[in-house]
Amino acid sequence: MGRTRAVALVGMDAHVVEVEAHLAASVPGFTLVGLPDASLAEARDRVRAAMTSSGLGWPQRRITVNLSPAGLPKAGPGFDLAIAVATLAGAGVCDPESVAAQVHLGELGLDGRLRPVRGVLPAVVAAVQAGRHRVVVPAGNVDEARLVPGAQVAGAVSLAQVAAAHGAQVEVPAVDPVDPPRSPEDTPGGCDLTDVVGQATGRWALEVTAAGGHHLALIGPPGSGKTMLASRLPGLLPDLDDAAAVEVTAVHSIAGTLDPGTGLMRRPPFEAPHHTASAASVVGGGAGIPRPGAISRAHRGVLFLDEAPEFAPAVLQTLRQPLESGELRLHRAAGTARYPARVQLVLAANPCPCGNAVGKALDCTCTALARRRYLSRLSGPLLDRVDLQLDVLPATRAERRAGARESSAVVAHRVALARDRARARFQGTGWSTNSEAPGAWLRAHPPAGSAVRDLERALDRGLLTMRGADRVLRVAWTLADLAGAGRPEQDHVAQALALRSRTAGPT
Ligand SMILES: Nc1ncnc2c1ncn2[C@@H]1O[C@H](COP(=O)(O)OP(=O)(O)O)[C@@H](O)[C@H]1O
Ligand SMILES: [Mg+2]
Ligand SMILES: [Zn+2]
CATH class of the missing domain: 3.30.230.10 (Ribosomal Protein S5; domain 2)
Incomplete structure (x- = not known):
């Protein structure tokens, strides 16, 4: 034997x-x-x-x-x-x-x-x-x-x-090793915020998103720079710690997307499935033991849904559970596969089918019904979970002329400092970013006096649900962390409200 x-x-x-x-x-x-x-x-x-x-x-x-x-x-x-x-x-x-x-x-x-x-x-x-x-x-x-x-x-x-x-008497032929399969596509390395002209609000929203671990929605006409902004988010995130690096590398090893010779994946991944992608390729699937999908390959990184309303409704729907639990369970006759899926979600969308319904929407050729329907494809399952939602308008002429622009490295440094503050505050709680803070914690740690009143008023007038108020508070904490403040002030709450309601102007 x-x-x-x-x-x-x-x-x-x-x-x-x-x-x-x-x-x-x-x-x-x-x-x-x-x-x-x-x-x-x-x-x-x-x-x-x-x-x-x-x-x-x-x-x-x-x-x-x-x-x-x-x-x-x-x-x-x-x-x-x-x-x-x-x-x-x-x-x-x-x-x-x-x-x-x-x-x-x-x-x-x-x-x-x-x-x-x-x-x-x-x-x-x-x-x-x-x-x-x-x-x-x-x-x-x-x-x-x-x-x-x-x-x-x-x-x-x-x-x-x-x-x-193992001691067999056999001739060992000299053969070349078989190369492992290479990953199909490269993540957008080497793209930097210095390339982005103008877009003050968009840049600021990226920084806040990176610092707090929030989800982000970018809404604007074609060619305004939504894809450009979104693909620069990973460059603002800190390196993965040891445990996260092993998790991420393991997922990519199973998915067959690990680049040989790169060692442990130390950078947050970026996955941008095309809107024609099947549910299996977004959340995982396949015969036998299912393979991880884009949402798991984006674990501890960024899942970017470009042209998000164009995804099949069934695909958008399947994202709901993993976004909530940070984990994906795929049940098959061959067994249940579990894959981690803690991602920062970034959605990009045109405001309407023709793409022009922004600002005064003069050029929009869509019917009112078509306009309403378009973004509502996202609202149920996804948009409710997105803390930051903003309009992205094409850079103005003045912006195009403006001089020096900050690089990703400078912004990433501020993000790292803000993340350190949040981590110190949440020590021993099991979560480390503001996006993870439970509602109970947020209510037990209210912002400074007058800021609370603004929120109360928005709640009273029905502009905000309780869940929405929690999301505003999370972003307000991130704004406070970026500002080095001990707790959110009135200004942070007001800005957080604006950043989730597509009304934020340039900061
Ligand atoms: N703010 C900007 N700064 C620099 N280039 C821009 C900007 N906005 C758009 N562009 C240019 O336009 C192209 C299309 O931008 P993209 O991000 O794909 O727009 P969107 O995703 O909103 O349709 C980019 O590749 C870039 O060359
Ligand atoms: Mg685009
Ligand atoms: Zn339109």
Whole structure:
């Protein structure tokens, strides 16, 4: 009998799996037990082909490979390598003790080459947590696996190389490692606020959004700079701390969007799904164990819905639950996958179908009904949660002429100071930004005297709901943090009110 271990991933939850191969002197055959996933049936053919083409032969015996625990849905980093080395150990080709002492991750090509797999980071984290520090991974996954503290990682390019390391008498051919799949699109790195002309209110709203962790909606005609502003938000956010960096990197490892060789993702991600995207690609999905969608790939970063009213209503609706809980649960027959989804949401929208209903709306060709309907597509599920909503108008001629503009680095510095103040205030509460402060806390810590009266008046006149008032208070706290004030003053509350009602003028 040969045995080793691999790792199964169910969403972000990784479980160490025992792989045992029994070889009996009976009618030759090959059975895999404990593999509900159809993709793993193919593992059988790959393992057999890879062993044969690597010159390791195929034992003419009755081979039964058991993956346990049986009830666990098994997907994620290929089990191929573990199945192959367990079989080789059972056949006496490899040293059983050497094989049993290590965790094996990787998919096999028919030619015996080892192919990189998704989810290596969370898999190795789980292995180390289970006390299994020695891990063999495909060469293309070595950098990712080595990010895990305490892991002793060996990389290999082929099954023959792994088998030889476990004592098999086999020739190890010199082959190039198979590159991991590259992430499809780049996040907008290298875009800076210095590029944005004018837009004083838009810039200020970005700064407030970054400092408080708030959601933001930008409403304005085409070409006014909404997309430009939104894509500059990540550049204002501080680096991720260690725990967040591991979470974010793990999600991207599972999604297959981790850039090889970049190490832990230290910067907040930016995801901008197109408005034609399906619900599966926005929130996650797919056959078997579902993959994380854009909202999870944006975890601890920014989810940007450009042309937000153009998204399918069903897609917008599915965002509601994860925005509330910061987590996504996808239920499938194969099991429930959990992915983190704590994002800052940025919505961009034209004010109406023709895009011109701003200011006096002279050029708007839409009917009153069409105008009303357009933004109301967002209102129910999403706009209610957005603390800052503002009109973005094209830069004026005077603004276009104005001189020096602040860079993202300068603004990011103020954001970091404001975040430090909030974190210090919330120490021991379990939340760290104003956007997370519960209503009870906000009401127990009211702003300075006269500011409260303004809010009361807005509530009395029905301009604001209680929930809306909480949102104003959160933003007011962020304005106070940016100003270095100990608590919100009247001016902060007034500005916060303006910033959520699309009436904020230039500051
Ligand atoms: N305030 C601005 N400063 C500099 N360039 C701008 C500004 N507004 C618009 N632009 C230019 O117009 C283009 C379109 O802007 P964009 O952000 O895509 O507008 P929107 O998303 O509102 O339709 C940008 O690529 C940029 O070149
Ligand atoms: Mg745009
Ligand atoms: Zn219009």
